[in-house]
Amino acid sequence: MPNVYPHRDELYLCTPIRIAPKQNFYIVGFKPNATMHTAHHMLLYGCSEPGSNDPVWSCGEMQSNMIDKMYTTASPCRSGSQIVYAWARDAPSLELPPEVGFLLGRDSPIKYLVLQVHYMSKFPEGKTDNSGVFLKYTQEPMPRQAGVLLLGTSGAIRPDTVEHMETACTLKEDKVIHPFAFRTHTHGLGKLVSGYVVRKSMKGDSWNLIGSKDPQLPQMFYPVQNTDPISKFDILAARCVMNNTRHEFVKIGATNKDEMCNFYLMYWVENDSPLKTKYCFSAGPPYYYWNTAPENFNRIPDTDDMNIV
Structure with a gap:
């Protein structure tokens, strides 16, 4: 999260990264950078198209009709939605088995990764958050997707x-x-x-x-x-x-x-x-x-x- 300000309780925020379209990448590990005191849970979506072109948007899927005073409101993905990783309650890092990876990029429908963070409580004025997930990846082809x-x-x-x-x-x-x-x-x-x-x-x-x-x-x-x-x-x-x-x-x-x-x-x-x-x-x-x-x-x-x- 790019130092976001959760301005109300029960806020879901999304932020995207675009995958280089002419290359393949394989995610082989996930290292969360968050605590349950800050984030209720995080989901990492793979998308063909992100839900918004904004750097951050409000993306509680069950609250998609709610008007937000600070952020645009949209789903995590506009098309091609799938979940790649999920985290909650201070879960540790995850390493995939040998020769296994999530394919992103050129030969995959996943062209964007979108991080969704659920913030249970409003933050104090002036406090921001950069919770997220470190991705371990390789460009070496993996035989097992x-x-x-x-x-x-x-x-x-x-x-x-x-x-x-x-x-x-x-x-x-x-x-x-x-x-x-x-x-x-x-x-x-x-x-x-x-x-x-x-x-x-x-x-x-x-x-x-x-x-x-x-x-x-x-x-x-x-x-x-x-x-x-x-x-x-x-x-x-x-x-x-x-x-x-x-x-x-x-x-x-x-x-x-x-x-x-x-x-x-x-x-x-x-x-x-x-x-x-x-x-x-x-x-x-x-x-x-x-x-x-x-x-x-x-x-x-x-x-x-x-x-x-």
């Missing part, structure tokens, strides 16, 4: 209720992806976030855990529990166990009073391009649950509740 698939939900949580927020998508592209890291994200009500690969057969569904984590821990990318390749017709599914101790409905939204249910899957493909599919979202509760989903799931895991303290 990295990608991120974000699974999440919309919906709302009833008062004084433990709720399962669930989503699932069938992999329809003829690609083989190799999962290597996952990250969870909720706000304060999240107790456990889990991701699975589901394979259907005549004998019943098999649910293979990719990873599971308490989202109140540092929201870093952790190594997956299962590195088996994921291919066409496999189903990716995620669940957030939310404990709403408030006496009111809590909806999915952009502010800290709202909630989020996100499971990020980071993967690589061998001598291929990443999935065209970047996002997998459901309507969430009370409209979508695994037990009523069109995939007709069975053998649904029910042990997540045991992890609630």
Whole structure:
């Protein structure tokens, strides 16, 4: 961030960098330069076109109609949006596996990187911020391209209720992806976030855990529990166990009073391009649950509740 001034609470700000269009670059590591006392979370988007031509703009996607007195308002990306990296709760640096990198530039749809920072609180007059991410990159071609698939939900949580927020998508592209890291994200009500690969057969569904984590821990990318390749017709599914101790409905939204249910899957493909599919979202509760989903799931895991303290 170019020494920005967060002039109000719950402000999302974006700033872009343009990638040299005639060269290829491979990001192989991320080093955050931020603290959770300043930034609630940061997202690094890859874009074909940035949401604005300004050096900084207001970019809370769920507040895109809000008029801001200091900054223009736009989405992080105008086109070609995908998430490359995410950070929260003082998560440490991330190094990608050998021979794996995020391709940017000439042969990639990513022509810009846009950093989004969520500031929870207004800054004192005269204080500015330059939180960000240091990128470790190379121009040496990497045989394995990295990608991120974000699974999440919309919906709302009833008062004084433990709720399962669930989503699932069938992999329809003829690609083989190799999962290597996952990250969870909720706000304060999240107790456990889990991701699975589901394979259907005549004998019943098999649910293979990719990873599971308490989202109140540092929201870093952790190594997956299962590195088996994921291919066409496999189903990716995620669940957030939310404990709403408030006496009111809590909806999915952009502010800290709202909630989020996100499971990020980071993967690589061998001598291929990443999935065209970047996002997998459901309507969430009370409209979508695994037990009523069109995939007709069975053998649904029910042990997540045991992890609630």
